[in-house]
Amino acid sequence: MSLNVVKFPVFPHLKKIIFPPRWLILFFLFLILNPVSSYAQEDLSSSWFNYHRVNMLVFLIFFFAVIVIFIERAKVGKSLFIRRIAGLDAIEEAVGRATEMGKPVLYISGIEDVDNIQTVASMIILGNVAKMVAGYETPLYVPVCMPFVVPIAEERVKEGYAAAGKPEAYNRDNVRYISSEQFAYAAGVNGIMMREKPAANLMFGSFYAESLLMAETGLATGAIQVAGTANIHQLPFFIVACDYTIIGEELFATSAYLSKEPKLLGSLKGSDLAKAIIMIILAVGALLDTLGITHFASWFYIE
Amino acid sequence: MRWQIPLLIVLIGGVFMAVQYFVPLEFSERIYEYCVDWVIIVGVFAMGLGLWSLFRVSVGKIQTKAQGWGYNFITLGGLFGMILLGLFSGIEEGKQFMNLFWYIYTPIQSSMFALLAFYVASAAYRAFRARTLVSTILLLTAVVIMLRLIPLGPVSGLNQTVASWILTVPNMAAKRAIAMGIGLGGIATALKVVLGIERSYMGKE
Numbered sequence: 001m002s003l004n005v006v007k008f009p010v011f012p013h014l015k016k017i018i019f020p021p022r023w024l025i026l027f028f029l030f031l032i033l034n035p036v037s038s039y040a041q042e043d044l045s046s047s048w049f050n051y052h053r054v055n056m057l058v059f060l061i062f063f064f065a066v067i068v069i070f071i072e073r074a075k076v077g078k079s080l081f082i083r084r085i086a087g088l089d090a091i092e093e094a095v096g097r098a099t100e101m102g103k104p105v106l107y108i109s110g111i112e113d114v115d116n117i118q119t120v121a122s123m124i125i126l127g128n129v130a131k132m133v134a135g136y137e138t139p140l141y142v143p144v145c146m147p148f149v150v151p152i153a154e155e156r157v158k159e160g161y162a163a164a165g166k167p168e169a170y171n172r173d174n175v176r177y178i179s180s181e182q183f184a185y186a187a188g189v190n191g192i193m194m195r196e197k198p199a200a201n202l203m204f205g206s207f208y209a210e211s212l213l214m215a216e217t218g219l220a221t222g223a224i225q226v227a228g229t230a231n232i233h234q235l236p237f238f239i240v241a242c243d244y245t246i247i248g249e250e251l252f253a254t255s256a257y258l259s260k261e262p263k264l265l266g267s268l269k270g271s272d273l274a275k276a277i278i279m280i281i282l283a284v285g286a287l288l289d290t291l292g293i294t295h296f297a298s299w300f301y302i303e
Numbered sequence: 304m305r306w307q308i309p310l311l312i313v314l315i316g317g318v319f320m321a322v323q324y325f326v327p328l329e330f331s332e333r334i335y336e337y338c339v340d341w342v343i344i345v346g347v348f349a350m351g352l353g354l355w356s357l358f359r360v361s362v363g364k365i366q367t368k369a370q371g372w373g374y375n376f377i378t379l380g381g382l383f384g385m386i387l388l389g390l391f392s393g394i395e396e397g398k399q400f401m402n403l404f405w406y407i408y409t410p411i412q413s414s415m416f417a418l419l420a421f422y423v424a425s426a427a428y429r430a431f432r433a434r435t436l437v438s439t440i441l442l443l444t445a446v447v448i449m450l451r452l453i454p455l456g457p458v459s460g461l462n463q464t465v466a467s468w469i470l471t472v473p474n475m476a477a478k479r480a481i482a483m484g485i486g487l488g489g490i491a492t493a494l495k496v497v498l499g500i501e502r503s504y505m506g507k508e
Contacts, residue, residue: 147353
């Protein structure tokens with residue numbers, strides 16, 4: 001009897017786990033047999049390709065392919081399920097609360113420049129927040145730490161207001177540069193929190209020691225706070241001081257989640273599949289290492 | 304063309320940065336450094352935009368006598384004062400510019416950082432209240448971790464072992480899981496930007 005004929009009416013996902021597709025089996029065989037390891041011994045001084053990084057290239061290509069496949073699936077209309085993220089749903093709740101109270105919304109995009117992917121993600125979220133805020137006709141303050149971020153933030157907010165059909169409500173002075181210095185910026189933001197008393201503080205981006213200074217001040221003003229960062233060391237501070245915290249990778253899922261655009265949802269599903277495969281690799285690697293087969297784990301070594 | 308050219312620049316730049324990571328040749332390194340230098344150059348121009356934003360908002364607040372407008376005088380005074388001192392008196396040690404930096408700016412910055420200790424204390428007080436089973440476990444874990452730095456006599460060794468296990472096994476596992484997700488999320492976002500799937504950062508199309 002062919003394996004494909006075995007029926008799993010109750011657990012369709014279990015079938016996929018027990019009988020993985022052939023390409024996945026070949027992929028694992030490739031990793032175990034490690035056919036490229038001999039190249040890694042080569043002298044790199046005259047080489048056009050760094051063979052020590054071939055494992056990273058393989059994963060990058062694989063990851064790229066998975067994302068493209070899911071985007072194509074999304075484009076042809078396949079429905080893609082995305083789990084509910086409470087923190088992202090809370091953004092609208094926070095904006096709604098600010099509107100009811102007649103108070104502004106404060107958006108903080110972190111202290112890193114646009115060469116940091118978290119700041120890019122934050123700017124993408126800012127556009128969605130601006131659209132939401134414009135719909136409610138609530139003021140939106142965006143204090144910026146890095147001068148490079150100022151024109152991007154201005155453009156995102158302006159576009160959000162235009163998309164909501166309220167371009168005249170956009171106030172350029174509400175997107176303002178504070179300081180590139182970490183604690184000077186924190187002091188400036190805390191000043192805005194204490195003077196303007198925003199009803200909602202949204203903090204998305206890369207944060208360091210200033211995270212708790214700002215989050216605790218926001219808590220003291222009674223604002224509803226939603227924060228998200230991929231800086232692991234700052235997550236505990238946000239979890240303690242904020243009402244909702246977007247943890248790590250969820251920050252990058254936000255734009256897809258808020259916009260519900262099929263192409264973005266497709267890429268999100270692609271990265272989820274890659275994560276599932278990494279989990280399988282970890283389990284297989286731990287098992288093989290325990291059995292004394294170290295060849296598999298050595299393939300993931302990066303110089 | 305208004306959209307194609309920026310997207311093309313992003314695509315070429317993104318693909319080059321990915322490719323150069325795998326090319327160990329010197330010229331690849333040089334081009335990379337050249338690109339990074341360009342980021343610094345563009346950043347200097349962006350600084351002008353930032354300063355203009357700060358100036359415009361501060362002057363606007365003074366003109367309209369908005370709440371706390373007096374602070375804007377201090378902001379503008381600090382901004383132009385430091386620029387003028389740097390230009391006319393120099394930025395060497397012992398000059399007014401550096402004196403203001405060491406004796407005014409640095410203590411203010413240190414004070415802000417020192418405030419963190421009080422905020423950590425108040426945040427810890429809220430986090431470690433044993434109201435539920437989970438928060439009690441969190442409290443006990445925190446106690447074990449904090450006590451590892453204090454000599455506890457005969458139980459010191461046991462406490463060290465338990466604290467070390469907490470840090471290197473469950474804590475490390477959670478941190479690595481989050482880090483892997485962040486890595487993949489970051490790559491996915493970068494791919495979306497490089498391929499032009501995510502182009503909302505460019506404004507309205």
